[in-house]
Structure formats: C-alpha cells, structure tokens
Amino acid sequence: MALPEYFSELASFREHFSEGFPILCYHKIEPVPDGARIKGLYLEPALFRRQIQEMSGANFSFALPGSLTPSQSVAITFDDGFLSNLEAAVPVMNEIGARATNYLVADRIGKTSDWETAEGGEARPLMDGAQVRDWLAAGNWIGAHTCTHPRLSKIPRDRAREEIFSSKKKLEDRFGQPVEHFAYPFGDYDDVVVEMVRAAGFKTACTMDRGVNDQNTNLFRLKRWTARYPTRTLGAFLKKLFQPR
Numbered sequence: 376m377a378l379p380e381y382f383s384e385l386a387s388f389r390e391h392f393s394e395g396f397p398i399l400c401y402h403k404i405e406p407v408p409d410g411a412r413i414k415g416l417y418l419e420p421a422l423f424r425r426q427i428q429e430m431s432g433a434n435f436s437f438a439l440p441g442s443l444t445p446s447q448s449v450a451i452t453f454d455d456g457f458l459s460n461l462e463a464a465v466p467v468m469n470e471i472g473a474r475a476t477n478y479l480v481a482d483r484i485g486k487t488s489d490w491e492t493a494e495g496g497e498a499r500p501l502m503d504g505a506q507v508r509d510w511l512a513a514g515n516w517i518g519a520h521t522c523t524h525p526r527l528s529k530i531p532r533d534r535a536r537e538e539i540f541s542s543k544k545k546l547e548d549r550f551g552q553p554v555e556h557f558a559y560p561f562g563d564y565d566d567v568v569v570e571m572v573r574a575a576g577f578k579t580a581c582t583m584d585r586g587v588n589d590q591n592t593n594l595f596r597l598k599r600w601t602a603r604y605p606t607r608t609l610g611a612f613l614k615k616l617f618q619p620r
C-alpha cells in the first residue's frame with residue numbers, strides 16, 4: 376500500500392511501523408504563520424498532541440534513536456532546538472509520558488535559526504542554556520546537529536569535521552553529559568560525512584530518508600518520517616491517488 380509522503384496519523388502507518396523501529400522528525404511546534412514558505416516545518420500544538428497521544432494509545436514506548444530492539448517503540452526527534460519545543464511540546468509530552476531527543480545547533484543556543492533565512496524560511500528563537508536544562512530536567516535527551524547548521528557534504532572536509540567534532544564537545548562541556556546522537560542538517564550527508572560522525576564518537580545519526588529501521592539498518596544512516604499536518608486538499612488527494620510509489 377502506498378504510504379503518504381509525510382506522517383500525520385497512525386492509521387496509514389500502522390502496518391509500516393510494525394515492520395521496524397520508526398523515528399519521527401519534528402521542527403517547530405507552533406501554528407503555521409501567514410506567508411510561511413516552508414510550511415512543513417511547523418506543526419500546531421493540538422496536532423502534535425493528537426499524534427503523540429495516538430502513539431501512546433497504540434502502546435508505543437518512547438525511546439532513543441537507535442534502539443532497534445523488536446519491541447514496539449518509537450523515537451520522537453526534534454531538529455534545531457526550537458523554543459517552541461520546550462513551551463508547547465514538553466507540557467504535552469509530560470502529560471502523556473513521552474520523551475524525545477532534541478538535536479541542538481551548538482553555536483546557536485539562545486539565538487535564532489538564522490540559517491533558515493538564506494533558504495527563504497523564517498528564523499525562530501532557539502532554546503538558551505537554561506531552557507535546554509529545563510528540556511533535560513523534563514526527562515528528555517539532547518543530540519548534536521553541528522555548530523552552525525551547514526550542508527555537511529557541500530562544505531570543505533576540514534570544516535565539516537570541525538562542525539561535527541566541536542558540536543559534540545561544546546554540548547558535552549556545556550551540559551555535563553555525553554552527547555551520543557547526531558542528526559545531519561538538511562538531511563545532507565555522504566560516505567565521508569558518515570565516517571566523520573562515527574569517528575567523533577557518536578553512536579547514532581539520523582538522516583531525513585524515509586522509512587523504518589531494523590536490525591540491518593546502519594546506525595549512522597537512520598531513517599525518519601517527518602511528522603506534519605494532514606494534507607486534506609483535493610489536489611493532494613488526487614496526487615496521492617495517481618502517484619504510485
């Protein structure tokens with residue numbers, strides 16, 4: 376059965392998720408602003424609640440990325456460390472008993488997602504140090520997402536290496552705990568980048584490639600489903616209907 380392009384409700388994914396370990400990817404938990412260029416990076420808090428409630432109701436447990444045990448578990452991941460994750464997502468997760476990993480951009484903590492401006496998106500506030508500690512105190516985890524959010528395969532290799540290695544060290548020094556999980560900014564990676572992430576001492580790395588993970592999945596090429604709002608327009612419906620996958 377053809378899967379939708381994005382995860383929005385469990386119904387269409389139940390069978391697929393039973394075939395492996397799913398990882399969901401979130402960004403900003405706030406309403407889509409008027410005129411937003413990249414709408415898929417936003418999710419209304421009410422829809423976020425519905426999705427997490429659905430997973431919990433279906434008896435999924437909430438794990439770190441890379442827990443490839445056959446048990447019914449899901450990893451909830453957030454890229455970039457947006458303030459809205461603490462303000463809107465944490466209360467929901469606390470209530471439901473869910474935990475998540477947030478991939479932080481080490482040199483942008485307490486600043487904004489300025490890399491989005493160049494992509495035609497909207498820079499949004501990111502958690503500062505105290506807010507990241509609140510995120511952790513609520514029972515959540517952190518991972519690294521480089522220092523400045525570049526496309527790692529497109530910059531000089533020595534710079535890519537620095538972005539990967541320093542982000543780990545900076546986050547560990549600042550928050551006093553091992554940082555063992557990584558996510559490739561923009562989902563951009565190649566074989567050399569993967570090896571650098573492994574050499575830096577990370578244990579897992581998430582891509583933006585779609586799919587579920589199983590015992591055979593390379594831990595440095597974990598697949599994820601981007602979670603977003605359901606597409607209900609007629610155009611999207613017809614596109615889905617006539618687009619075999």
Ligand SMILES: [Zn+2]
Pocket residue numbers: 454455520524560561
């Ligand atoms: Zn990112």
